[in-house]
Amino acid sequence: QVRLVESGGGLVQAGGSLSLSCAASGRTFSDSAMGWFRQATGRPREFLAAATWEGGHDDYAESVKGRFTISRNNAYNAVYLQMNSLNPEDTAVYYCAATHGPPGTGWLRNHESYIYWGQGTQVTVSS
Numbered sequence: 001q002v003r004l005v006e007s008g009g010g011l012v013q014a015g016g017s018l019s020l021s022c023a024a025s026g027r028t029f030s031d032s033a034m035g036w037f038r039q040a041t042g043r044p045r046e047f048l049a050a051a052t053w054e055g056g057h058d059d060y061a062e063s064v065k066g067r068f069t070i071s072r073n074n075a076y077n078a079v080y081l082q083m084n085s086l087n088p089e090d091t092a093v094y095y096c097a098a099t100h101g102p103p104g105t106g107w108l109r110n111h112e113s114y115i116y117w118g119q120g121t122q123v124t125v126s127s
Contacts, residue, residue: 001026002024002025002026002027002116003024003025003026003118004022004023004024004025004096004097004098004116004117004118005022005023005025005118005119006020006021006022006094006095006096006118006119006120006121007020007021007022007023007121008020008021008121009094009121009122009123010122010123010124011124011125011126012086012123012124012125012126013125013126014086014087014088014125014126014127015085015086016086016125017082017083017084017085017086018083018086018123019080019081019082019083020036020080020081020082020083020094020096020121020123021078021079021080021081022034022036022078022079022080022081022096022118023076023077023078024077024078024079024096024098024116025077028077029053029077029098030053030074031053031101031102032053032098032099032100032101032102032116033050033051033052033053033098033099033102033103033108033113033114034050034051034072034079034096034097034098034099035047035048035049035050035051035070035079035096035097035098035108035114036048036049036050036068036070036079036081036094036095036096036097037094037095037096037097037111037114038090038092038093038094038095038123039092039093039095039120040089040091040092040093041092043092045095045111046061046063046092047061047109047110047111048060048061048064048068048070048081048094049061049064049068049069049070049081050070050108050109051070051071051072051079052102053072053074058070059108059109061109064083067083067084067085067086068081068082068083068084069081069082069084070082079096081094081096083123086123086125087125088125088126088127089125090123090125091123091124091125092122092123093120093121093122093123094120094121094122094123095117095118095119095120095121096117096118097111097114097116097117097118098114098115098116099113099114099115099116100115100116
């Protein structure tokens, strides 16, 4: 019943930008953190960014800080990821995810904190 659906992936040239969106349904994620992860072929799942409901507590992986921006729209129960200056190394399947409730300290970057996951959207960055 709970669903998270990503959209906005596609093919982009190196140096370009993409905006991903994630629409959540089935519950209101007002007490949840929402985040973005990615998984490239042959590589483990990687934390990218997370945001609390209230805002002001965004967290980013060092590899994407300054290039990616996470935001949430509470009215639409959605989370977004603006990706700039994309590199071929950013090619991966991108997933949005949500925690059941507020994550504990130090757990925001841990994929085990997230129990709701989208189906993923492919991002391919060409050279």
